[in-house]
Amino acid sequence: MENAPMIEVENLTKRYNGQTAVDGLTFEVGRGEVVGLLGENGAGKSTAMRMLACYLPATSGSARVAGFDVFTQADEVRRRIGYMPENNPLHTDMRVREYLKFRARLKGLSRVASRERVDVVTEQCGLKDVQKKIVGHLSKGYRQRVGLADALVHDPELIILDEPTIGLDPHQIRSVRELIKSMAPRHTVLISTHILPEVEMTCNRALIIKAGRALAIDTPENLHRLMGEGGHVIVEVAAAREELLECWEHAGEIADYHVEAADGDYFRCSLTPLPGIDLRPLVFDIVRSKDWRVRELTRSRRSLEDIFLHLTKADREEGEVY
Amino acid sequence: MQAYLTLVRRELGALFVSLTGYAVMAGVLFVMGAGFSLLLKDQNGVATSQPVTEQLFGSGLFWLILLVGSPFITMRSFALEKHTGTFETLMTAPIGDFQVTMAKFTGALIFHMLIWLPVFTYPYIVSIFSMEPVELAAGPLAATLLGMFLIGCVYMSAGCLASSLTQSQVIAALNGFGIGTTMFLLSALVRLNLPQDTWQYQALLQISMLEHLKDFTRGIIDTRHLVFYLSVTAMFLFATHKVVQSRRWK
Numbered sequence: 001m002e003n004a005p006m007i008e009v010e011n012l013t014k015r016y017n018g019q020t021a022v023d024g025l026t027f028e029v030g031r032g033e034v035v036g037l038l039g040e041n042g043a044g045k046s047t048a049m050r051m052l053a054c055y056l057p058a059t060s061g062s063a064r065v066a067g068f069d070v071f072t073q074a075d076e077v078r079r080r081i082g083y084m085p086e087n088n089p090l091h092t093d094m095r096v097r098e099y100l101k102f103r104a105r106l107k108g109l110s111r112v113a114s115r116e117r118v119d120v121v122t123e124q125c126g127l128k129d130v131q132k133k134i135v136g137h138l139s140k141g142y143r144q145r146v147g148l149a150d151a152l153v154h155d156p157e158l159i160i161l162d163e164p165t166i167g168l169d170p171h172q173i174r175s176v177r178e179l180i181k182s183m184a185p186r187h188t189v190l191i192s193t194h195i196l197p198e199v200e201m202t203c204n205r206a207l208i209i210k211a212g213r214a215l216a217i218d219t220p221e222n223l224h225r226l227m228g229e230g231g232h233v234i235v236e237v238a239a240a241r242e243e244l245l246e247c248w249e250h251a252g253e254i255a256d257y258h259v260e261a262a263d264g265d266y267f268r269c270s271l272t273p274l275p276g277i278d279l280r281p282l283v284f285d286i287v288r289s290k291d292w293r294v295r296e297l298t299r300s301r302r303s304l305e306d307i308f309l310h311l312t313k314a315d316r317e318e319g320e321v322y
Numbered sequence: 323m324q325a326y327l328t329l330v331r332r333e334l335g336a337l338f339v340s341l342t343g344y345a346v347m348a349g350v351l352f353v354m355g356a357g358f359s360l361l362l363k364d365q366n367g368v369a370t371s372q373p374v375t376e377q378l379f380g381s382g383l384f385w386l387i388l389l390v391g392s393p394f395i396t397m398r399s400f401a402l403e404k405h406t407g408t409f410e411t412l413m414t415a416p417i418g419d420f421q422v423t424m425a426k427f428t429g430a431l432i433f434h435m436l437i438w439l440p441v442f443t444y445p446y447i448v449s450i451f452s453m454e455p456v457e458l459a460a461g462p463l464a465a466t467l468l469g470m471f472l473i474g475c476v477y478m479s480a481g482c483l484a485s486s487l488t489q490s491q492v493i494a495a496l497n498g499f500g501i502g503t504t505m506f507l508l509s510a511l512v513r514l515n516l517p518q519d520t521w522q523y524q525a526l527l528q529i530s531m532l533e534h535l536k537d538f539t540r541g542i543i544d545t546r547h548l549v550f551y552l553s554v555t556a557m558f559l560f561a562t563h564k565v566v567q568s569r570r571w572k
Contacts, residue, residue: 050410083414089406089408089410107415108324
């Protein structure tokens with residue numbers, strides 16, 4: 001059990017009221033990873049997380065957390081996970097410290113251990129100043145931290161956070177992300193989000209999910225590569241148009257090029273290389289030998305957003321054919 | 323066990339920090355105090371063969387409080403948690419469905435007993451202010467306390483069931499009131515002029531809340547009543563447990 005992957009999901013399916021929320025989802029998460037579950041609203045992220053957290057049973061398929069089955073060994077699983085549901089529900093009538101202690105005791109920590117752990121997590125989540133305050137009187141950012149502290153309080157192996165940054169202002173989002181990152185080596189983290197930069201910033205791997213099905217699971221870097229990344233250089237250069245065209249035409253590494261006039265003497269050229277080639281040094285050499293003036297040389301990186309849109313759009317078009 | 327006790331404490335705590343808890347308490351004390359004063363006025367100079375406990379707890383005022391007050395105690399137990407979403411954090415903690423059901427019920431029951439306790443000081447108030455030496459019978463008092471506990475079990479479990487069925491506290495309170503009132507009104511059927519030797523009369527007698535409580539207030543502890551109250555409670559709790567579990571069937 002010690003060496004089992006943190007999460008093993010196999011053909012997980014959930015149907016209710018005739019609708020399929022999660023459809024044959026299969027993935028694996030190793031220990032210590034931070035994995036982002038990425039999808040549009042209603043893609044089945046929350047349902048998948050609820051099944052992993054033993055709140056909902058699966059219609060078919062299986063899911064194991066640390067080697068324990070979420071349905072037949074729910075108690076073992078629950079002891080090992082810290083789960084923060086969507087919208088972070090809290091008992092608003094309790095004080096922060098009181099609430100965290102209540103949750104720690106509920107999760108089976110002894111009186112002494114719960115006191116110690118509550119001290120640790122209030123420190124870790126920056127709640128020291130507000131621990132005597134009533135949860136209902138806190139700002140949304142602080143409440144979110146209380147939710148995170150609750151998920152952390154029994155020092156679980158796996159932390160499942162459903163949209164942890166939703167509804168926060170940029171400052172709060174930043175601090176919550178820092179917090180999530182800080183959990184990483186010690187805990188395995190599974191977060192769901194529809195905010196793409198969040199995944200790029202916090203996660204080792206992203207699982208793109210659409211209509212309950214996994215479209216891709218990989219590191220953000222590999223997802224970039226999947227999209228034919230590695231080339232596509234933009235260069236803005238002041239030169240004669242003919243000379244430019246001729247130059248790009250004869251460079252062997254360039255598969256395709258496109259030149260358009262920019263302001264002044266400048267032309268904006270977008271160059272697509274042959275697979276696996278970085279054009280930037282080559283372009284630099286050419287420009288230097290020709291003594292042209294350059295004001296921009298960049299490799300356009302498609303954002304995860306493009307990848308996401310590309311993947312989900314392809315899926316949609318495919319769906320329309322049938 | 324630890325999780326169960328933690329949850330019971332939380333339930334009680336929630337009742338004591340909310341306005342509802344104090345409102346119910348104030349209502350109970352006011353109405354019972356009024357009933358007590360009326361009782362004393364009526365008793366003045368008139369001899370009666372009924373125990374005081376029977377007169378107090380057999381009165382309409384007592385039932386008014388029990389029927390109206392109980393739903394307020396139990397309405398929040400499941401409904402509020404479902405409404406705010408904390409039910410999800412609760413059910414994903416390492417605690418069983420049955421423990422949750424029992425903890426909610428126990429919390430409500432303890433609160434129910436706490437708010438009725440002051441009523442049991444009334445006999446001593448009588449003994450202090452009475453002109454003549456009063457002999458207080460501990461038997462009927464203890465039996466009445468037990469009866470209160472048992473009827474509390476029935477009404478709290480019914481309230482928990484009502485609360486587990488909905489997300490709205492208002493609907494929970496109304497449903498709880500509905501179940502409680504129905505049980506009470508069934509007792510009234512026994513007063514129909516049925517011949518006492520028919521099975522209908524006997525059946526109605528057996529399900530009458532009033533008849534069952536009457537013996538306790540007279541100081542009689544009859545196992546039939548114990549079995550009746552406990553089995554009705556068990557039935558309601560079983561139903562609540564199944565409702566809590568039902569999310570796993572969907």
